Amino acid sequence: DSGVTQTPKHLITATGQRVTLRCSPRSGDLSVYWYQQSLDQGLQFLIQYYNGEERAKGNILERFSAQQFPDLHSELNLSSLELGDSALYFCASSVRDSGNEQFFGPGTRLTVL
Amino acid sequence: ILNVEQSPQSLHVQEGDSTNFTCSFPSSNFYALHWYRWETAKSPEALFVMTLNGDEKKKGRISATLNTKEGYSYLYIKGSQPEDSATYLCALGSGQGGKLIFGQGTELSVKP
Numbered sequence: 405d406s407g408v409t410q411t412p413k414h415l416i417t418a419t420g421q422r423v424t425l426r427c428s429p430r431s432g433d434l435s436v437y438w439y440q441q442s443l444d445q446g447l448q449f450l451i452q453y454y455n456g457e458e459r460a461k462g463n464i465l466e467r468f469s470a471q472q473f474p475d476l477h478s479e480l481n482l483s484s485l486e487l488g489d490s491a492l493y494f495c496a497s498s499v500r501d502s503g504n505e506q507f508f509g510p511g512t513r514l515t516v517l
Numbered sequence: 518i519l520n521v522e523q524s525p526q527s528l529h530v531q532e533g534d535s536t537n538f539t540c541s542f543p544s545s546n547f548y549a550l551h552w553y554r555w556e557t558a559k560s561p562e563a564l565f566v567m568t569l570n571g572d573e574k575k576k577g578r579i580s581a582t583l584n585t586k587e588g589y590s591y592l593y594i595k596g597s598q599p600e601d602s603a604t605y606l607c608a609l610g611s612g613q614g615g616k617l618i619f620g621q622g623t624e625l626s627v628k629p
Binding site: 406435437446447448449452454459460461462494498500501502503504505506507508509510511 | 548549551559560561562563566568606608610611612613614615616617618619620621622
């Protein structure tokens with residue numbers, strides 16, 4: 405157990421819908437990262453927040469957005485869902501904003517039908 | 518676009534064999550190199566973070582080396598055990614915050 409929690413574990417929804425994935429980092433970690441793992445792709449970095457501020461951005465779609473709250477938990481919002489958004493979404497956390505190991509949560513499996 | 522390459526894609530060894538995998542990256546874009554171990558139905562687990570050319574890290578039977586000038590890192594497993602079966606991922610720290618660029622991984626299967 406890494407200490408990073410993610411909810412829900414599984415999510416099944418329809419195209420066009422909007423969902424919110426939630427992540428609580430390890431106690432004391434200020435950085436939160438979101439990654440996407442699709443069937444035909446490796447782990448793809450989406451976005452990082454550090455102490456409430458956006459720190460780095462990957463190839464995150466405009467339909468996706470994220471934020472980190474004052475209590476340091478983070479939410480990833482996915483809207484106008486398409487079949488291709490079906491994937492495993494991981495959250496990770498680390499103490500600093502760069503250069504140290506990231507601790508991964510168990511992931512949320514999103515299925516868009 | 519930064520590209521991280523891992524080889525081989527998969528590896529099947531017998532219990533007791535020693536094995537190694539390679540991670541290649543553009544040497545001009547080096548900031549940090551991470552190794553992760555990812556077991557099926559679990560989440561990736563950090564093994565090493567390496568930042569200096571010539572770095573060598575060890576954790577039990579697993580060790581890693583880093584050559585930033587030529588852009589590669591090796592991961593070694595000595596005396597593989599069935600519980601070592603997993604996908605081993607390397608990731609390049611890009612210098613943009615903590616953004617990591619992952620390779621496709623090497624899938625290791627160790628048969629008893």
